[in-house]
Amino acid sequence: MKKALCVLLAAMMSASLAACGDKENTGDSGSANSAGKTLRVTWNGDGDNRDKLLSCLEDYQKETGNTVEFTFVAGNWGEYFTKIQTMIAGGESLDCIFAAIEGFQMYVDMGLAMPLTDYAEEHKEEVDELMADVPDGLENTFYIDGVLYGFPQAYNTMVTHYNTKEFDAVGLEYPTEGWTTDDLLSMGEKLTRDVDGVKHYAVYVPTSYFELESMVRNFGGAFMTEDFTQATINSPECVAAFQFYQDLIHKYGYAPIPEPNQSSTQMLIDGTVAMQFAGRWPLFDYKANEFKDVGIQNIPVATEDVMQFGIDGMFVSASTKQYEEACDLAFWMSKPEYMKDFLTEGSIPTRLSVAEETVPTLGYPLNAELFYNRSDTAVPVSSPTSYAECSTIVVDAASQIFVEKADVQTVLDDANEKINQALAG
Structure with missing residues (x-):
């Protein structure tokens, strides 16, 4: 073909x-x-x-x-x-x-x-x-x-964006260099709360191909081998990453269920989520909304500290x-x-x-230099010839896991098979 x-x-x-x-x-x-x-x-x-x-x-x-x-x-x-x-x-x-x-x-x-x-x-x-x-x-x-x-x-590099007012409101220190997924869980308990009848969540889970692979890399995984010949999305490392982010929604209640056309950036601006994972692109909306109560930090570490670009x-x-x-x-x-x-x-x-x-x-976000000061050691997002097909497979899998609460291993086994077919052409 x-x-x-x-x-x-x-x-x-x-x-x-x-x-x-x-x-x-x-x-x-x-x-x-x-x-x-x-x-x-x-x-x-x-x-x-x-x-x-x-x-x-x-x-x-x-x-x-x-x-x-x-x-x-x-x-x-x-x-x-x-x-x-x-x-x-x-x-x-x-x-x-x-x-x-x-x-x-x-x-x-x-x-x-x-x-x-x-x-x-x-x-x-x-x-x-x-x-x-x-x-x-x-x-x-x-x-x-x-x-x-x-x-x-x-x-663009993937980082954590956080609403400083949300952290200040519950007396939490902002995320620091080397912070971990355990730290995220600890913060989640305090940041998730009702404010005047409105639910405020700690974090919005990643939903795009680029965001998702950035997350799994900090668990030691990747969607495929570096030469793009073999899928690895069902590896123990990837399973652990998807399970963690599913648990943020369905076990701990620290993250909302992702919805179509829902803007995690607008939710961060409004304070209904305290953190999101993104590159520098939210600054368009920050600027348009005159939103400056924001800082960035690296992605929380699970087993490895990797920046993807x-x-x-x-x-x-x-x-x-x-x-x-x-x-x-x-x-x-x-x-x-x-x-x-x-x-x-x-x-x-x-x-x-x-x-x-x-x-x-611009004067914001806090720690803006983190956008670029690790670029010499950052790793590229997996980008095979069949990227369009692979991206759809990954996003569909994430939707099943995060929205439908499907079994992580089962979904990723199926995704792995489909990605291998796509890579084979």
Whole structure:
């Protein structure tokens, strides 16, 4: 199946490609002019950051004379990657693809991305300067089989967010470095209570693929082997992690049952949960709600202390007819000036110098440096070619365990079998 899709995509890309797209989901940085070219870029999201993106690209347009046309694809990363495959297989010509690590391997395996080797050699000084400012662990994710395929832009690490007022209200100290799952249980007893007839919970359990694997890593587990050939989600370590978070809901009552369209970030802001596990993305909502009573700390340790990251960047599409210009744009979006303008909240700039300068400037959360100060030892989220399918399997399993209170071992045995089938292609 995978091989057949690759053949189809290759055939479609070798044909004459014409740029076409849904006008309702595109944003143009300006009218095309005879002196410049128009570059088409796909971006994950519903376009709510369109104006900011275009504003941050004004200098690029002035410098090059080129314009940028965005096609926004709403949905999670799995849905986004599937849409990209469909667009290219359907004959659409793309120049650059904004991608998260969950799609890196897929883009390369399916021939959707162009190597950047030639461009990097021709612009060695500039590319070397960029990579020297990016922690090695982050940089390495853009090399597939030793070949450079993308330029790093932003990343997220998983941390614990806590509402300081909730802790203050019950006389608890804030979580400290090296805190444990036992500490979480102890805190949960005090933080979970009724306040004026409203239930306040200690914590919101993780529900997404990225969040969930971050949790199991601190129990010594992972969803699959590092080479993505064998599922390990039913290992004793993973079972222990899922059992712990199920117990937070159904045994101790310290966490609410997750519900569709329920925002753990809004609950943290409102104080109806005291803690949630997330990256830097809640800062969009914190800022919009003028919520500053928040701090962060590492994920609680069960048996190991591991920080996991997800990362994104710009890839050059294999369907582009403007390789040099596409590479220029992809690289330009890794420059310090762009990162400082665009990554004010939501994600962490991959350039360490920019992260150190900009992340603390908001003044919150407490311990903001924890977002980036372990990036040199952090590990990447498991991101196989079949990520979209694997993600669905994991999230469905978590729903059975957390919502339906299903037997953890039974559910994870079934998930393990399904993931192995997905990895086998």
